[in-house]
Amino acid sequence: LAKTTQPISMDSYEGQEVNITCSHNNIATNDYITWYQQFPSQGPRFIIQGYKTKVTNEVASLFIPADRKSSTLSLPRVSLSDTAVYYCLVGVGSSNTGKLIFGQGTTLQVKP
Amino acid sequence: EPEVTQTPSHQVTQMGQEVILRCVPISNHLYFYWYRQILGQKVEFLVSFYNNEISEKSEIFDDQFSVERPDGSNFTLKIRSTKLEDSAMYFCASSETGLHSTDTQYFGPGTRLTVL
Numbered sequence: 001l002a003k004t005t006q007p008i009s010m011d012s013y014e015g016q017e018v019n020i021t022c023s024h025n026n027i028a029t030n031d032y033i034t035w036y037q038q039f040p041s042q043g044p045r046f047i048i049q050g051y052k053t054k055v056t057n058e059v060a061s062l063f064i065p066a067d068r069k070s071s072t073l074s075l076p077r078v079s080l081s082d083t084a085v086y087y088c089l090v091g092v093g094s095s096n097t098g099k100l101i102f103g104q105g106t107t108l109q110v111k112p
Numbered sequence: 113e114p115e116v117t118q119t120p121s122h123q124v125t126q127m128g129q130e131v132i133l134r135c136v137p138i139s140n141h142l143y144f145y146w147y148r149q150i151l152g153q154k155v156e157f158l159v160s161f162y163n164n165e166i167s168e169k170s171e172i173f174d175d176q177f178s179v180e181r182p183d184g185s186n187f188t189l190k191i192r193s194t195k196l197e198d199s200a201m202y203f204c205a206s207s208e209t210g211l212h213s214t215d216t217q218y219f220g221p222g223t224r225l226t227v228l
Contacts, residue, residue: 043116043203043219044155087155098143098207098215099168102155 004088009107018075020106022088025069031091033064033071038085038105047086048073075108083110114138116220118204124226125194133189133223135204144187145205145217146179148172155203161187194227201225 005023012018024033032051036044048055050062050071061074075082085105117136125131137144146158160167161179176198178190187206191198201224205217 038155041201041222041224043205043222045219046216049216098209098217099145099157099160099170100147100155100205100217101157104154 004090004103006086006088006103006106008104009109011109011111012078013111014079015077018078018082018108018110020073020075020086020088020108021070022073022090023070024088024090027068027090033062033068034089035060035062035073036087036089036100036102038087040084044087044100044102078108078110080110080112082108084108114218116204116206116218118202118220118223120223121221122224122226124228127196127227128193130190130192131194131225133191133202133204133225135187135189135220136185137187137204137206138218139185141206141208141218143167143207143209143215144179144181145207146189147203147205147219148200149203149222150197150200158189191225194225196227199225199227 032049034049035047037047038044048057048060048062050064052064055062063072085107087102087105119134123131144161147155148158149155157170159169159173159179176192180188201222203222204220207215207217209215
C-alpha cells in the first residue's frame with residue numbers, strides 16, 4: 001500500500017479556494033486516489049476519487065499530475081461547514097477486501 | 113439517499129462487560145466493515161465481512177471481538193470482556209462490492225463506546 005503524506009493542518013477563510021496536496025511517491029499502477037472527509041463525531045464521508053488528470057464533482061476537484069506521485073484536492077469557495085479532517089487514501093483495494101487505511105489527515109479550519 | 117445506521121449512538125459499560133454494537137448497512141451492499149477511532153487518533157480498520165464470513169481482520173481484532181450478520185439487515189460487532197482501552201468511536205461501513213479500490217465505502221454515524 002502506498003504511503004501518503006499530507007499537511008497536518010490548514011487554515012482558510014470563508015469564500016477562499018482551498019487546495020490540499022497529498023504526496024504518494026510509491027503509488028502503484030493500478031491504484032486509485034480517494035479522498036474522504038470527516039466532521040467531528042461523524043464517520044468519514046467519500047468526497048472524490050480519481051486515477052489521473054482531473055476529476056470534478058459537485059463538492060470538489062481532484063488534480064493528479066501525469067506522474068501520479070501527488071494529488072491535490074481543491075475545495076472552491078469554502079464555508080464554515082467545510083471545517084473537517086480530509087484524508088487522502090491510495091491503493092486501498094489492493095488487498096481485495098476493500099479495507100481503508102487512514103492516515104492522520106489534514107485538519108482544515110475555515111474561519112469567518 | 114440510503115444510509116448506514118448504527119445503534120446505540122452512545123454506550124457506557126463497565127470494564128469486563130460484553131457489548132454489542134449494531135449496524136444496518138445499505139440494503140444492496142455486500143461488503144461490511146467495522147472501524148474504530150480512539151479520541152484524537154486516526155480511524156483504524158478492524159474487520160471486513162463478506163458472504164457471512166470474515167474477509168480480513170486487523171491485529172486489533174483479536175479473540176475479544178466477533179462479528180455477525182444475524183439476519184438480512186443487521187451487522188453486529190460484539191466485544192467480550194471490555195477493557196478501558198476499548199473506549200472509542202466505532203464506525204460501521206458498507207460497500208457494494210469491496211473488491212476494487214474504486215468502490216466507495218459508506219460510513220454510519222458511529223457508536224461512542226465508553227468503558228468505565
